[in-house]
Amino acid sequence: MLVYYLRSMARIKIDKNSSRKEVIVTKAAALFREKGFKAASMRDLAEAVGVEAASLYNHIKSKTELLHELCFGVANRFMHKMDEVETEKISAIEKVEELIRFHIDEMVHHYEEVYVSDREWKHLADPYLSNFQNQRRMYRKRFAAIIEAGIKNKEIKNIDAPTAVLILLHAIGGIESWHRSTQKISAEALTQNMITILVGGLKNK
Amino acid sequence: MLVYYLRSMARIKIDKNSSRKEVIVTKAAALFREKGFKAASMRDLAEAVGVEAASLYNHIKSKTELLHELCFGVANRFMHKMDEVETEKISAIEKVEELIRFHIDEMVHHYEEVYVSDREWKHLADPYLSNFQNQRRMYRKRFAAIIEAGIKNKEIKNIDAPTAVLILLHAIGGIESWHRSTQKISAEALTQNMITILVGGLKNK
DNA sequence: TTTCTTTGCTAACACATGTTAGTATATTAT
DNA sequence: ATAATATACTAACATGTGTTAGCAAAGAAA
Numbered sequence: 256m257l258v259y260y261l262r263s264m265a266r267i268k269i270d271k272n273s274s275r276k277e278v279i280v281t282k283a284a285a286l287f288r289e290k291g292f293k294a295a296s297m298r299d300l301a302e303a304v305g306v307e308a309a310s311l312y313n314h315i316k317s318k319t320e321l322l323h324e325l326c327f328g329v330a331n332r333f334m335h336k337m338d339e340v341e342t343e344k345i346s347a348i349e350k351v352e353e354l355i356r357f358h359i360d361e362m363v364h365h366y367e368e369v370y371v372s373d374r375e376w377k378h379l380a381d382p383y384l385s386n387f388q389n390q391r392r393m394y395r396k397r398f399a400a401i402i403e404a405g406i407k408n409k410e411i412k413n414i415d416a417p418t419a420v421l422i423l424l425h426a427i428g429g430i431e432s433w434h435r436s437t438q439k440i441s442a443e444a445l446t447q448n449m450i451t452i453l454v455g456g457l458k459n460k
Numbered sequence: 461m462l463v464y465y466l467r468s469m470a471r472i473k474i475d476k477n478s479s480r481k482e483v484i485v486t487k488a489a490a491l492f493r494e495k496g497f498k499a500a501s502m503r504d505l506a507e508a509v510g511v512e513a514a515s516l517y518n519h520i521k522s523k524t525e526l527l528h529e530l531c532f533g534v535a536n537r538f539m540h541k542m543d544e545v546e547t548e549k550i551s552a553i554e555k556v557e558e559l560i561r562f563h564i565d566e567m568v569h570h571y572e573e574v575y576v577s578d579r580e581w582k583h584l585a586d587p588y589l590s591n592f593q594n595q596r597r598m599y600r601k602r603f604a605a606i607i608e609a610g611i612k613n614k615e616i617k618n619i620d621a622p623t624a625v626l627i628l629l630h631a632i633g634g635i636e637s638w639h640r641s642t643q644k645i646s647a648e649a650l651t652q653n654m655i656t657i658l659v660g661g662l663k664n665k
Numbered sequence: 666t667t668t669c670t671t672t673g674c675t676a677a678c679a680c681a682t683g684t685t686a687g688t689a690t691a692t693t694a695t
Numbered sequence: 696a697t698a699a700t701a702t703a704c705t706a707a708c709a710t711g712t713g714t715t716a717g718c719a720a721a722g723a724a725a
């Protein structure tokens with residue numbers, strides 16, 4: 256009878272594609288997205304992972320390291336996409352649409368990471384904080400340059416390009432609400448609606 | 461000589477329009493916006509106000525009360541605006557434009573409060589948390605209903621109204637980046653750009 | 666001017682947090 | 696099967712947090 260209360264030592268559940276660290280980073284993304292970085296404790300995270308808080312330190316250096324991995328992982332993906340798009344031989348409005356589609360796809364399929372990267376970066380430790388801020392600024396400048404090219408060749412309305420970038424990026428951030436909805440349209444329909452409104456709002460008729 | 465190091469007891473600076481509590485709430489908005497609710501400490505806030513942390517409790521009940529005042533203050537303002545707009549005898553697209561202008565104005569002139577209300581509500585204590593979430597949901601439903609009316613009478617493109625609402629609200633949230641910019645266009649130009657893109661993206665041509 | 670009220674300060678409290686050190690347990694390598 | 700390595704646990708640490716209690720100082724009222 257007493258034997259039923261004896262429990263073996265916990266183990267972080269991994270599969271052949273993930274290391275223990277990757278499992279922890281993934282759980283951290285969900286937790287940080289839900290509670291915010293500062294409000295999420297290592298004891299919360301340990302519980303989500305299925306071990307005690309102290310055990311996490313066998314696999315990670317610090318709580319901040321988790322945030323760093325999330326933020327810079329996302330930043331790198333976005334930068335690579337921008338590198339690609341910039342070199343493509345297509346019109347400016349097509350480039351904008353391709354980037355919008357990429358952003359939507361990231362928000363739909365990698366929601367937790369993208370959300371955390373977008374909302375919690377201010378808790379990064381320097382010098383990574385400044386570095387990250389510079390990367391964000393650079394990304395936006397490059398996006399604005401694409402829009403400027405479109406304005407120049409009359410594809411896009413004559414608007415302030417940095418304003419257009421902030422509108423697009425934040426509008427796509429609204430997918431957060433889509434994730435939160437119980438009754439919602441499909442991801443494909445969502446994408447179509449967003450393209451209709453956002454690209455439609457940019458196009459010069 | 462020694463007299464120079466003797467300092468009188470601090471006093472919260474107030475003017476004839478503000479109580480001590482109002483000063484504290486205003487400083488709290490700025491601090492919570494900058495650092496996030498959880499990362500902002502009462503000692504940080506006390507420093508911003510110019511007294512010791514313990515003194516704040518002569519004027520407020522708790523840290524959470526500050527967040528509550530900010531969130532519900534903003535929510536009430538937005539609800540009143542919606543009450544007004546719903547009863548106006550104007551077209552649906554005009555109503556949408558009026559609401560967008562109101563939102564932009566709030567984000568430009570009451571940035572800290574609106575930002576905190578939009579980003580930090582998850583740290584509200586229950587039952588206020590659920591109450592606030594319901595109010596947000598209600599507001600969005602009412603906004604979507606205006607857009608549905610516009611879709612029905614062909615002013616607005618045939619799109620998913622809740623998606624349109626999330627796009628509009630989050631796009632306006634992008635004014636955060638405008639506040640952060642060192643070189644930026646005027647608030648009037650910003651407003652015009654946003655109307656051009658957002659209303660332009662909704663209008664059925 | 667004196668008395669009463671309000672406000673600010675110091676010290677302390679009760680917890681919470683991220684993390685370390687050492688031991689126990691489980692897994693992997695030989 | 697045994698030894699070596701990796702991982703999980705317990706206990707503790709150092710620090711930080713929101714807040715309370717009581718006294719000191721300042722302001723308002725009489």
